[in-house]
Amino acid sequence: PTTLKTYGARAAAHPNATARRLLETMERKKTNLCVSVDVTKSADVLEVVRRVAPAVCMVKTHIDIIEDFTPALTAELARLADENDFVIFEDRKFADIGNTVSLQYSSGVHRIAEWSHMTNAHPLPGPGIITGLGVVGKPLGRALLLLAEMSSAGNLATGEYTRTAVRMAREAGRDWVVGFIAMGRVDEGGDADEDFLVLTPGVGLVAKGDKLGQQYRTPREVVYDSGCDVIIVGRGIYGVQGGAEAVLAEAEKYRAEGWKAYEERLSK
Numbered sequence: 001p002t003t004l005k006t007y008g009a010r011a012a013a014h015p016n017a018t019a020r021r022l023l024e025t026m027e028r029k030k031t032n033l034c035v036s037v038d039v040t041k042s043a044d045v046l047e048v049v050r051r052v053a054p055a056v057c058m059v060k061t062h063i064d065i066i067e068d069f070t071p072a073l074t075a076e077l078a079r080l081a082d083e084n085d086f087v088i089f090e091d092r093k094f095a096d097i098g099n100t101v102s103l104q105y106s107s108g109v110h111r112i113a114e115w116s117h118m119t120n121a122h123p124l125p126g127p128g129i130i131t132g133l134g135v136v137g138k139p140l141g142r143a144l145l146l147l148a149e150m151s152s153a154g155n156l157a158t159g160e161y162t163r164t165a166v167r168m169a170r171e172a173g174r175d176w177v178v179g180f181i182a183m184g185r186v187d188e189g190g191d192a193d194e195d196f197l198v199l200t201p202g203v204g205l206v207a208k209g210d211k212l213g214q215q216y217r218t219p220r221e222v223v224y225d226s227g228c229d230v231i232i233v234g235r236g237i238y239g240v241q242g243g244a245e246a247v248l249a250e251a252e253k254y255r256a257e258g259w260k261a262y263e264e265r266l267s268k
């Protein structure tokens with residue numbers, strides 16, 4: 001199964017350029033940590049990213065929360081990604097018909113496809129959302145994730161919905177849909193050479209949740225117990241007390257925990 005293969009071996013066999021880049025970076029930097037930079041000013045985004053860069057394989061953005069957005073921010077993020085060897089994931093959660101999402105992905109103020117290596121979509125509207133995003137993203141070598149599950153209490157992405165999301169990804173092909181936002185290995189039972197990435201939010205070493213339904217598990221629960229590939233951590237890292245130094249130290253703590261859980265999983 002996928003969970004017993006190294007990130008490096010998986011990189012070598014992957015048909016999608018962005019998935020390959022991510023898996024190679026994970027192997028090279030020994031990190032399965034993605035930091036979610038959910039702050040609302042450009043300078044603060046860049047400050048957090050510069051701090052955590054050595055510890056991450058990926059930086060996740062919500063570009064629509066930035067109050068002072070200009071294209072200089074995304075240009076600088078792209079530059080930092082190349083300089084520091086990480087992948088950018090805009091957590092856009094597209095959820096409309098194919099024609100609309102292709103416009104939302106390519107156009108508007110944010111022009112997401114221009115700078116974000118990876119993005120994600122809800123499978124809710126049906127396969128047209130995958131095709132519509134693919135018209136824009138595939139020629140650029142981008143990658144798409146489907147939200148097969150969510151971390152928040154009471155969410156509807158369960159059971160048959162989750163299974164249908166996985167079926168939609170298989171039908172779309174791994175050269176475009178490279179994996180899932182999910183809480184575990186939703187892709188079990190696939191072909192031997194199938195390789196989906198599972199990226200998992202709702203990760204915290206201290207808090208068990210927030211007041212708005214978020215639910216946290218530890219890196220070990222996510223990577224070792226549930227077989228996920230990438231841990232996504234937001235407030236647990238950028239929200240830590242103690243300023244910029246403390247942010248990198250905290251990121252390094254999560255990186256080490258996530259990597260240890262991965263190494264133990266390989267010899268399960």
Ligand code: BMP
Pocket residue numbers: 036038062091149150151152181201202203214232233234235236
């Ligand atoms: P935090 O670690 O601060 O709780 O942030 C989690 C991040 O992951 C947020 O950016 C949120 O939008 C995202 N996320 C999530 O928490 N649960 C999901 O199911 C899907 C997400 O994208």
